[in-house]
Amino acid sequence: MPPAPELVTAGGPRGRTRFVHKTAKVERAAWERLKAAATARDLTVSSVLAAAYAEVLAAWGKGPDFTLNVTLFNRLPVHPQVDAILGDFTSMILLGVEGSAHADFEARARAIQQQLWHDLEHHEVSGIEVLRELARVRQQYAGAIMPIVFTNMLNLGAKGFAPLYTALERLGSVEFILTQTPQVWLDYQVHEDAEGLRLTWDAVEGLFPPGMVDDMLAAHCRLLRRLADDEQAWRGPLLLTPPDQLASHDAANQTEAAIPDVLLHRLFEAQVPRRPDHPAVIAGGRTLTYAELHRRACQVGNRLRALGAVPDALVAIVMEKGWEQVVAALGIHMAGAAYVPIDPAVPPARLHWLLAHAEVKLVLTQSHLDAGLSWPADVQRLRVDGDDFAREDDAPLPPAQRPGDLAYVLYTSGSTGQPKGVMIEQRSVVNRMLDVNRRAGVGPDDRCLALTALHHDLSVWDIFGVLAAGATIVMPDAAATRDPAHWTALMRRERVSLWNSVPAFLEMLVEHLEHSPGDVPEALRWVILAGDWIPVGLPDRLRAHLPRVAMVASGGPTETTIWDIWYPIGAVDPAWRSIPYGKPLTNSRYHVLDPGLRPCPTWVPGELWIGGAGLARGYWRDEARTAAAFVTHPVTGERLYRSGDLGRWLPDGNIEFLGRADNQVKVGGVRIELEEIEAELGRHPQVRACAVIARGEPGGARHLVAFVVPDETDARPEADAAPRPHGADPSLDDPAAKLEFKLRHHELRSDLAGRPAVALPESDSDPLSALVAARRSHRAFRSDPVPLAALAGLLAGLRAHRDGDLTRRGYPSAGSLYPVQVYMFVKPGRVDGLDGGAYHYDPVEHRLVRLGDDLPGAGVHAPVNRPAFTAAAFSLLLVGQRRAIEPLYGAQARDFCLLEAGYASQLSCWPPPSTASACAPSAASTTPPSAARSASTTATSSSTATSAACPTSKPPPPPPARSAPPACAPGCARACPRPWSLPPTSSSTPCRAPPTASSTARPSPPAASPTPMPPRRPPAASRSGSPPSSPTS
Structure with a gap:
């Protein structure tokens, strides 16, 4: 019923x-x-x-x-x-x-x-x-x-x-x-x-x-x-639908206006003779004037046209944030082609797929990316910041394209697992640039902070809209695009007046200003927010620092050219569930339709269908998806784009946005088809089924969560050798290629030449150099049993000690919560005095608590690490208990668990003196045995842990005397038990803590008898077979 x-x-x-x-x-x-x-x-x-x-x-x-x-x-x-x-x-x-x-x-x-x-x-x-x-x-x-x-x-x-x-x-x-x-x-x-x-x-x-x-x-x-x-x-x-409501909705859609018959780069070129010495781009400490920007763009355009660039052909821009992006986009248009921006941070397989699908033959990039990325063999790369254009002709080019030709193609997430290339024409972009410039009153005195990445369509106005008005583009440093302190310093220094971003960026700015009110960018006069839900309280939070700033909520899918709807944010009613979506922009039309494509009455939710001059031509080389998304209305004959968004008309003629009708989500302003993530996960040979959801409230912090049903039949070594779909695994297999990759030192920056630098003096008493020299990732192991004392010395670095009323360990933890627990799998007969099975390390009592006999197989490790696991005497697992940290740190709990696991792993990897054990780190995904799960304090989902196989080997040679750690400094206020061994000794490991103001040092207690902590109640047992809460490392 x-x-x-x-x-x-x-x-x-x-x-x-x-x-x-x-x-x-x-x-x-x-x-x-x-x-x-x-x-x-x-x-x-x-x-x-x-x-x-x-x-x-x-x-x-x-x-x-x-x-x-x-x-x-x-x-x-x-x-x-x-x-x-x-x-x-x-x-x-x-x-x-x-x-x-x-x-x-x-x-x-x-x-x-x-x-x-x-x-x-x-x-x-x-x-x-x-x-x-x-x-x-x-x-x-x-x-x-x-x-x-x-x-x-x-x-x-x-x-x-x-x-x-x-x-x-x-x-x-x-x-x-x-x-x-x-x-x-x-x-x-x-x-x-x-x-x-x-x-x-x-x-x-x-x-x-x-x-x-x-x-x-x-x-x-x-x-x-x-x-x-x-x-x-x-x-x-x-x-x-009542006739008066139909009339009201129709009135909101009366947006028709003439669109100038001009190209995007010609709008920029019209500004060059008017203000040749006016700053056009400020980026990385460098300023390009309108004349210099025009000269460089002409050089790029002449070279590309000579190489065969033609209208509706795509030239890729693969760059980090920088002035080179502006030169590249203008130069491509001057050549007559269209640009396709690609994020250089995408996995190599995705980069190769995008270049191939877009039929790209020419790529504009930066020198450090040209040397650092994996490129297909059939594309020609040109470095805009190098010498590739130094001797190129800088004469202006006659236009080769028409207003109906492509301006750019942006790839968005696709429900089939492959992205969709949205084709936007020149005429559509010109219409939107001039419309928004008129509404915001943009002029030569304005400066816009260009925060948005080039592969997001908000960046189009940051470049072409700003330059069309004779204003200045101000770019943050590529390494600081997520740093609001850098933004505010830049905005104050360059007198930035325009802001255009997703709401998440503005919220980061406001949070920074609330903690640092002296950083208010007082020149900021106009803010455009688009791409995601706007928190209802955000406008008033910004106005608390900038009372006269004008704010606009804008939106629209990539398929309708950046923005197509607009709402000036005035007084915000705290009872609102959301900021209104607004009314259509010039030459844009919105329709709220029911499943039968009939107009919905006011207040009634329906699907948002969009018409007008901003509609994309379709999807690049994808007629089926183009036909499904762009349809002709059977009654009106209007070409419409089916957005998949839900909304409703309000009595004042505005539209309220209500979310999605499908599984598409926005995370940080980025459009994501959940089916694409599911499709990619489903290609893995060990995944039988999966589902992906977005957690978090719209307008707040959101993240994706994947639920996976493993295919137990494929959890075997040969499954890892099964053929993967094209582009699914970008790792190198050839040994010579692996060696070549290592020798290229991709971990080092390649753009440091010519930058000012300060040489640091050498130290004669570096306490870590000997440890670094002695550290090894062992792959050959002895088969005789590991002494229990050696194992105890290895674990002593993870031990908890009392320092007065406080508890201290040898590594930090967020809030001193220490949610990362240590589990151990010991093979039978491989550790003296210790039966094989699963153990929990109790850091307070410095003991191993037996949990059961279950041991994982080598299949939990990658194939390259399985021999080490097979030969190792035991394995350590670092398991993050989320319930021990999430109440204080929420969504950041996973990151803090990962950091803590790294600290603990580092202690385990240092070669402990006078022991016969050492660690080799090895990432693994495993579920603790049933005994371990029943001893856990929580009982939710299965766990994923990072394990370390611990082989036996000969002890490392003792470090040179000059590299030994120094003695405790005078005034040390910390008890310093020896971290590596249990037997009592007459000496203790020196402390690296800074001295206190006191002139009298407290004596260090013997290493074998640190101040004990009071006994703790053992963790409450949960139902047998229930795993610990999803660990994060």
């Missing part, structure tokens, strides 16, 4: 429920014609009225399939005098309406009539009993389950019972009447009198948006009159 109609509400009923009474009527003549039309189709008027009611509920609700609560006058003939009994003989049945299964109104009315007759055969079963059963099945024991009621009183007169309204009119004029029923939101009552058909709707006051019930009742009456007179209404599509 479908649920009750899901009507638009203004919120749930609160406090004392009060009803409002609405009345309407259909004149006698129209009512008689309606009855005749129903009779001609073998339909009862009750069925027709119920069907018309259902049409209205569907138009103002979530869909056409729902259940109506139909009341019955159920005075059963159980006694000859039953008609003389006073009492309430009302009963009810639940009438299922399946409007989606029928094409026209007549078919839907006939289906309702047949369903009603079928239900009446079982009227002895009370609807109350059905409601009780529904509540039990749905576990809904509070609130209204079927609150939308249809009460038909047409036949009461034939039974001798006049409706209440008619009976009261015999006594005089009815001034006020109201019926109220518990657990009812809307009660439609219909009866006939001398004037025709009388309709009354009783609705809960304040439950529905203002005016909505009146609009629904009026639409119902219009439909009944049309059914009385219009044959087409019975068989054709029905549009119930």
